[in-house]
Amino acid sequence: MLISFLLIPILTAIVLLFIKKDTLASQTAIAASLATLALAVFASFNQVDAFDIAWLPNLNSRFTLQVDGLAKILILLTAISLPAILIASAKNEYKQKNIFISLLLFTQAGLMGVFLAGDALLFYFFWELALIPVYFLCSIWGGEKRIAITFKFFIYTFLGSLFMLIGILFLNAHTAEHSFSIQAFIHANLTGGQKITAFALFFIAFAIKMPIFPLHTWQPDAYEQSPTPVTMVMSAVMVKMGLYGILRWLLPLFPVAFAAHTNVVVFLSVVGILYASFIAIRQDDIKRLIAYSSIAHIGLMNAAIFTNTGIAIQGALIQLFSHGINVLGLWIIADILEQQTGTRSMQQMGGLAKKQPTLAILLVGFALANIAMPLTNAFVGEFLMFNGLFILNPWIAAFAGISIVLAAIYTLNMVQKVAYGEISEKINNMPAPNKAAQAVLIILLIIVFVTGVYPQPLFTLTADTLEQLLAK
């Protein structure tokens, strides 16, 4: 069953290359991604067997796909994102749209592979495969400065993942049977110093992907220049690869080295959170604002995981999902605004509430989730994470807590500029509301409030992972 998470997107993507009609291509892709979603929902609430066949016998690497709570929650997020993105952007015009959608589906397959892989070499394989289609998507369909910026993004992450490859090679050489399985890696025979080396090699890859301050410089530019559907994939799901890597590989493999680096990493994360928040306040471009806000949120999750306390990790596990949903909603709104007004500058917007009240209400809803107001899903996760940070060090928690205030400032500022005030010329010229996109937003907003009021299903889903992580 797990293999279908790879097969459905890949086969659909290949078929799409030959469907030249835009609407048909888009409908096919939506149907396929909804099928994946149905499977993901089924897999999340049922016991699913691992998929395991021999792959490279002389390297002792196996094609192993397996799920636990952590994987399930991210599979679910990936599966929700794709149809949401495809439906919301169904009306957008792109040249050669079938190839555009096809590459999006390839990305989905890569992401699914990353979250499912139980073998380090396979993990690396998918890690890179998720990157390649995004490289083409951004470079072909992106903004003016797309080529240079996407290349910077590519080189950054490629270099990081090469370090991870060395780490994998290094660990593999020290396992009993030269195996690549997680279990073998956990029991690898390493001295303390070697563990620190291996930890560093893996950490660079994950840190660049998230990204952690000061390795974040590729991100705002890449988010801004990419076509918005791609930004959605990158920001809602791809950055989670870094956090997932830490939870799946780094923490179980090197608990001691992990604990030894708590202070440094948490410090860097908090610096990054504040830095990104302050910059977000100054942004006029709505995409850049969301990009910086996202850096701050990811930084908080990373800091929480590195506190190594159960409560904070629980918070981060939930927030992995919640942040994806929230940021997806914000990006969809940004995309609608950009498509319908032709600008991203908030200066030129205003009065949305009068022109398109539904969209404005949705914007307010997601804005509240972005500030982690109680009753929204983000509140649950952030509350737990701040709790964990407080246990680690009250001062750190206090500094990180400033980011909540800052988030309120920039988010509400955005709402104010976009939704209220005089109706600007650009807003006034907006065409009729995009009903399909609004329907998607409403569904996402329902998820936001339902998991905000009743987060228990998410706790149940991640319980097994948490237990395993804490057992170390």
Place this chain on the structure above:
Amino acid sequence: MNAIIVSTLLGVIMMFCSWGIKTQKTQHTIALVGLFVLILSNLAQLNGWFVIDFDTKGMLAFTRFGLYVNTLFFLITFIYIWLNGEEIAKFDNQAADFYALFFFILCGASILTSFDNLLMLFLGIEILSIPLYILTGADKKNLFSNEAALKYFLMGSFSTGILLLGITFIYGATGSFHLVEPVLRASDGLPKEQMILSAGLLLVFAAMNFKVSAAPFHFWTPDVYDGAPTVFTSFMATIVKAAGFIAFITIFSSQSKALGYTWELVLSFVIISTLLVGNIVAVFQRSVKRMLAYSSIAQAGFMLFALYGKSSFAQEAIVLYAVVYSLATIGVFGVLIKMKENSFEAFNGLAKANPLLAFVTTIFLFSLAGIPLTGGFFAKYYMLNALYAAGAGLWLIIIAILFAAVSVFYYFKLVQAMYFVTGEPTMHEVPKKYTYALLLIAILLLILGVFPSVVFNYLYF
């Protein structure tokens, strides 16, 4: 032995067939049939069905490894000639002459995969090199081609001289040409002989570095690769180079111990400088052909890792690397041949004009850069794995990886030109059949990117 004899015979036959057979097509077909026969005869020896055998006084040793590598070389040559038939015919009415030279080169290559004696090494290298000098100058009316041929000839002969000097020194110190772990002749002045032996080995090392274009002996490469007709550059940069590497490994897997710690030091120096020169200079090239020349230097740096220690890992790695690198390089050159000029700009907008061609080129470039799902990734992975298994430090692997990241810069420049820059590619007409042939190579690379072991499983069974 089969391969050596049959390839020589085929070379002679090809030489004379231009008298009777005038059409290019027939000559091309004969060459392909000849190659097929060559592959069969080599397989016959590999499986022990039929072996031409006579006493070589232990100068040649036919191992499973050597014979298998032969097969791979022949297969790649087959693909190469099949793909480039029309292009080769352009230089002369008598393409048969060129095919004859290819067969002589293959004869040299099969000696290099099975020599057990330094004299045979010398012979193999010469048989391999001399036809190459001619091929480099094949474009008789082109001044650059002539210059390149002369340059290559002069420098090549000089390096062969150095090789011969080294072999003499080794003989002087050990009293033997054989490829066993060197034993010094017992005499009073042992330290002196040790010195002579080391000097000899270092001279051989330098000469071999020249042949595989490793820094700091790489200076001929860009000029020769650039000046030679593209279709022959493609052969020169692949099979010839790979054969050089097999020889290189064969010598030093037995002899390197005599150098002691110096060996690792010298080798590390050469590898790092090769990676440095190849990768860094390639970034700044304006011509795709020169970029590929430097990239081939950089790739040589990676292949040198196989010299680190003779393990089964290293053997697997070099075989896989040679195959993948050769296929990808033949592919890229195959596309380049169809361009009217060699600049990056010539590729602008290729993705729009010919999506399939752009796609296969991307696969070749990804493979050279070592991106997963192409054979290049596993080639690099196996190589690094072998390196680590041989006890090299992690620092060397990190350096290798950093340069692999640098290589992305220049390979992706071409991808960017094809996909992201709008323009009209300046190219000759590309027949459908030709594109499909390239697609086949790309598919081979993709298969190797998922199941790399198909290449070297036959080393053992």
